[in-house]
Amino acid sequence: MESMNASAPEIGLIVVGDEILSGRRRDTHLSAVIERLNARGLALTWARYEGDDRARLANLLRATMATDALVFSCGGIGATPDDVTRQAAADAAGVDLARHPEGAAILEERFGTDAHETRMRMVDFPAGATLIPNPVNRVPGFQLARHCFVPGFPKMAWPMIEWVLDAQFAHWARDPAANRAIRVRARESDLVEMLERLGEAHPVVRFSSLPEMRDGDYVVELGVHGPLAEVEAALGELDAMLDDAGVARAGAARDRATE
16 A cells, blocks of 8 residues: 655656566666656656567557656667667657657767668657767667657666756756655554555655565554655654554664665
């Protein structure tokens, strides 16, 4: 169970690639994006995994483009036959692919006489797209409104995502997020009303409940995530509520993630 801050910006992540769905490669984008958002006081709203299927990906992008969400898409923007993200984004936006003149100039400068046609396809972007700079090999990603498309290679994707957050959405940033947790011996169902009251009192804080069985007892980890000052205040109130309800602790409050 998790209470969400309705006023927070919606931020989504799409990870593209058959190699992820088949298990040939392990995704590392999800945790990396969460870490970078948390460092800016932001949170990921949703994440999706999609294979290299142009029609399916276009349908997903068409739906997300109809929202105000900031969406990062990792993978599939190369020039090989299995790279279909550029085409799917164009389909979703209802535009054609067009060679980006600034992107073409970057590749010509970068590769010189090796800037052959196949390589130049990497800057055939949906018409109207803008560039996302790539600090590693200079081959850019692209952006359509609030949809940002970067390579699947982590060492390129992650600094490109950081650039978008800092260059275009710095006004969204808040104090770095803090994570705290308390483990209690209780049934999760007995804590619902308590968490609902806390959620109403602290709308910028997210609360989570993770139940488990430990040595035959019901144990629940109650998580509190958000701006540090708000988290500390909510945690204090949670402690007091648990004391009033006579709920025993299964462990002390602790950090759950980097602040």
